[in-house]
Amino acid sequence: MRALAFRDHLEFSQNYPPPQPSFGEALIRVSMAGICNTDLEITKGYMGFSGVLGHEFVGTVEQINAPDCSLVGKRVVGEINCPPVDWSGPSSHAPGRCVLGISGRNGAFADYCTLPVRNLHPVSDLIPSRRAVFVEPLAAALRILDDIHIKPSHRIVVLGDGKLGQLCARVLRRAGCDIILAGKYPEKLALSVSLGINTCLSDEIEEIADYDVVVEATGSVSGFKQALRLLRPQGTLILKSTLADTASLNLALVVVNEIRVIGNRCGPFAPALRLLTEPDMHLEQLITSEYPLEDGVVAMQTAASNESLKVLLHMEE
Amino acid sequence: MRALAFRDHLEFSQNYPPPQPSFGEALIRVSMAGICNTDLEITKGYMGFSGVLGHEFVGTVEQINAPDCSLVGKRVVGEINCPPVDWSGPSSHAPGRCVLGISGRNGAFADYCTLPVRNLHPVSDLIPSRRAVFVEPLAAALRILDDIHIKPSHRIVVLGDGKLGQLCARVLRRAGCDIILAGKYPEKLALSVSLGINTCLSDEIEEIADYDVVVEATGSVSGFKQALRLLRPQGTLILKSTLADTASLNLALVVVNEIRVIGNRCGPFAPALRLLTEPDMHLEQLITSEYPLEDGVVAMQTAASNESLKVLLHMEE
Numbered sequence: 001m002r003a004l005a006f007r008d009h010l011e012f013s014q015n016y017p018p019p020q021p022s023f024g025e026a027l028i029r030v031s032m033a034g035i036c037n038t039d040l041e042i043t044k045g046y047m048g049f050s051g052v053l054g055h056e057f058v059g060t061v062e063q064i065n066a067p068d069c070s071l072v073g074k075r076v077v078g079e080i081n082c083p084p085v086d087w088s089g090p091s092s093h094a095p096g097r098c099v100l101g102i103s104g105r106n107g108a109f110a111d112y113c114t115l116p117v118r119n120l121h122p123v124s125d126l127i128p129s130r131r132a133v134f135v136e137p138l139a140a141a142l143r144i145l146d147d148i149h150i151k152p153s154h155r156i157v158v159l160g161d162g163k164l165g166q167l168c169a170r171v172l173r174r175a176g177c178d179i180i181l182a183g184k185y186p187e188k189l190a191l192s193v194s195l196g197i198n199t200c201l202s203d204e205i206e207e208i209a210d211y212d213v214v215v216e217a218t219g220s221v222s223g224f225k226q227a228l229r230l231l232r233p234q235g236t237l238i239l240k241s242t243l244a245d246t247a248s249l250n251l252a253l254v255v256v257n258e259i260r261v262i263g264n265r266c267g268p269f270a271p272a273l274r275l276l277t278e279p280d281m282h283l284e285q286l287i288t289s290e291y292p293l294e295d296g297v298v299a300m301q302t303a304a305s306n307e308s309l310k311v312l313l314h315m316e317e
Numbered sequence: 318m319r320a321l322a323f324r325d326h327l328e329f330s331q332n333y334p335p336p337q338p339s340f341g342e343a344l345i346r347v348s349m350a351g352i353c354n355t356d357l358e359i360t361k362g363y364m365g366f367s368g369v370l371g372h373e374f375v376g377t378v379e380q381i382n383a384p385d386c387s388l389v390g391k392r393v394v395g396e397i398n399c400p401p402v403d404w405s406g407p408s409s410h411a412p413g414r415c416v417l418g419i420s421g422r423n424g425a426f427a428d429y430c431t432l433p434v435r436n437l438h439p440v441s442d443l444i445p446s447r448r449a450v451f452v453e454p455l456a457a458a459l460r461i462l463d464d465i466h467i468k469p470s471h472r473i474v475v476l477g478d479g480k481l482g483q484l485c486a487r488v489l490r491r492a493g494c495d496i497i498l499a500g501k502y503p504e505k506l507a508l509s510v511s512l513g514i515n516t517c518l519s520d521e522i523e524e525i526a527d528y529d530v531v532v533e534a535t536g537s538v539s540g541f542k543q544a545l546r547l548l549r550p551q552g553t554l555i556l557k558s559t560l561a562d563t564a565s566l567n568l569a570l571v572v573v574n575e576i577r578v579i580g581n582r583c584g585p586f587a588p589a590l591r592l593l594t595e596p597d598m599h600l601e602q603l604i605t606s607e608y609p610l611e612d613g614v615v616a617m618q619t620a621a622s623n624e625s626l627k628v629l630l631h632m633e634e
Binding site for chain 1: 363407409410464538541549550551556557558559563564565566567568569570571572573574575576577578579580581582
C-alpha cells in the first residue's frame with residue numbers, strides 16, 4: 001500500500017506492507033487524514049517513533065476480525081489509544097498501550113490502518129469527511145472542559161493561534177466565558193475574529209496577572225513562560241503542547257503564585273462528534289491546504305510553515 | 318537593635334534601626350526564630366530582597382499602634398503576608414503585599430519586628446517556644462491538605478528529607494494515606510522511621526509511575542524530574558520548593574501523563590496551632606542546632622549544610 005512513514009527521515013512509499021487486523025480489530029481504508037503538530041514533533045524525535053505517521057483520519061471499515069461485523073462498510077473515525085484488552089481504566093493512560101501513528105502502531109497516513117473495533121465511531125451522513133477529520137483534535141480541546149470546571153465568569157486567554165489554539169477558543173467560548181485568543185499571525189487571528197472571538201497579538205497582551213485560566217497551545221516554551229505571567233494567583237494553566245525540546249525554566253512562580261498546571265491531552269470522541277454538527281464551529285475554515293498522499297513529504301513541510309493551519313492528506317482520488 | 322541582615326552579603330549588626338509599628342501594627346520583641354530554606358535562597362538572590370531576614374519566629378508583643386491593645390504582653394506567632402489594608406482576598410496573594418523578611422518588610426532575625434495585629438496568633442502556655450517556632454512551616458505543610466483532597470487510600474511519596482519534607486510527611490500521614498518519605502540522608506530519614514513513617518533513599522525508590530501524589534520538597538530540579546517519573550497518569554505533583562535557579566526541563570511528560578502540578582506555599586496558621594499540641598508531631602526532634610543571634614552568620618552556614626534540619630536563633634539569654 002501507499003504510506004508516509006518516518007524512520008530517521010520522512011519518506012513516501014508505494015509498497016509499504018499493509019497492516020493485518022488482529023482479533024478484535026478492524027481494517028480501515030483511509031480516505032482522508034489531518035496533519036497534527038505531534039506528527040511534526042515526531043519527525044524531530046518526539047516519542048522515538050518509527051513507522052507510518054498519522055492519527056487524525058476518516059475512513060471506511062473494510063474488514064473486521066471479530067464476530068460482530070456490523071461496522072463493515074461504515075464511514076468511521078477512531079480513538080487513537082489502544083490499551084491491552086484486559087485494561088479497564090482510561091485508554092489514554094493504559095500501561096503498554098499503542099497509539100495510532102505515535103507509539104507502537106502504524107498510523108493513518110496510508111491506504112490502510114487498523115484499530116480495535118471498540119475505538120471506532122461511525123460518522124453521521126450529515127457530516128462531510130473534511131469536517132469529521134477534526135474529531136480527534138476537537139476531542140483534545142474538549143478535554144479541557146472534562147478536566148477542569150470552566151465557569152461562565154472565567155476570564156481566559158488561549159495562547160497560540162495555531163490549529164489547537166483555534167479549536168480550544170471555539171470550544172471554550174461555548175462555556176460562556178470571557179475569552180481572548182492570542183497569537184502571532186494576524187491572518188490566523190482573523191479567522192476567529194470572523195466568528196466573534198476576541199483576539200490580540202501575543203506580544204501586545206497586557207501581562208497583568210489576572211486571568212483565571214490560560215491555555216498554552218503555542219507549542220513553545222515561551223508560551224509557558226508568558227502563561228505564568230498572565231495568570232492570577234491560584235489560576236490554572238492548561239498545558240496542551242507536547243514538545244520534543246527541553247528548555248530552561250524557573251518554576252518559582254508556580255509556587256509563589258500557587259498556580260495549577262494541568263497537563264491535558266486526548267479527549268472524548270462522543271461529545272466531539274456532537275460538536276461537529278454545531279453551526280458555530282466552522283471547522284473547515286481551518287483547512288489551509290490539501291494534498292494527495294503521494295505528496296505527503298511536501299504536505300508535512302507545508303504544515304510546518306507559519307502560514308498553515310490544518311493540512312489534509314487525501315487517499316482517494 | 319541587633320539584627321541579621323542581607324544586602325549583597327549577610328551581616329550581623331549591633332545597631333540596626335528598630336522598626337516602628339504603623340497604625341494597626343504591633344511591635345514584637347522576638348525571642349526565637351527558625352532558619353528556612355527561603356532565607357538561604359534569598360542570600361543567593363531569590364526575590365531580590367535586602368534587609369533583615371527571617372519569617373519564622375516566636376515573640377512577645379511589646380507595643381500596639383491601634384485602639385485594641387489586648388495582645389500586649391502576649392506570646393505570639395505571626396502570619397508573614399501583609400496585604401494592603403483594603404484587601405479582602407487571601408493575604409498570601411494580595412498585590413503589593415509585603416512579606417516578613419522576604420519582600421518589602423524587615424524580618425524576625427532581630428530583637429524586634431513589626432506585623433499587622435491581625436496577623437498575630439497568641440500561643441497557648443502549653444506550647445514551648447521551641448515548638449511554636451514551627452508554626453509557619455507546619456502551616457505550609459498543611460496547605461497541601463487545604464489545597465487538594467488527600468484521600469486515605471492515596472499512595473504518596475514525599476521527596477526530600479529536609480525540614481519541609483519531614484513536616485509534610487508528618488502532616489500527610491495523619492490523613493491515613495500510604496506514605497513514603499524519600500531522601501538522601503539516612504540519619505535524617507531515621508527521624509521519621511522513629512515515628513513509624515516509611516522511608517527510603519531517593520535513588521532506591523522504584524520508579525514505576527504509580528503514585529497518586531508526589532510532594533516535591535527537595536529544593537532541587539532533579540526532584541521535579543523524579544516526581545514526574547514516579548506519578549501515575551493523572552497524578553498530582555505538589556511543588557513546595559521555591560528555587561532561585563532556572564533549570565532545563567521538558568514538560569512533555571506533564572501533558573502526556575496529564576499530570577496536575579500544584580504550586581503550593583503559605584498555609585493556614587489556625588490548624589497549624591492546633592497540630593502543635595498533637596503527640597505525633599515531634600517537632601522539636603527536627604532542631605539540629607541553636608545559636609545566639611550574634612552568631613547568625615554561622616547559623617546560616619550551618620543551616621545550609623546537608624546535615625542540618627531546623628536551625629534556631631535565640632534572641633534572649
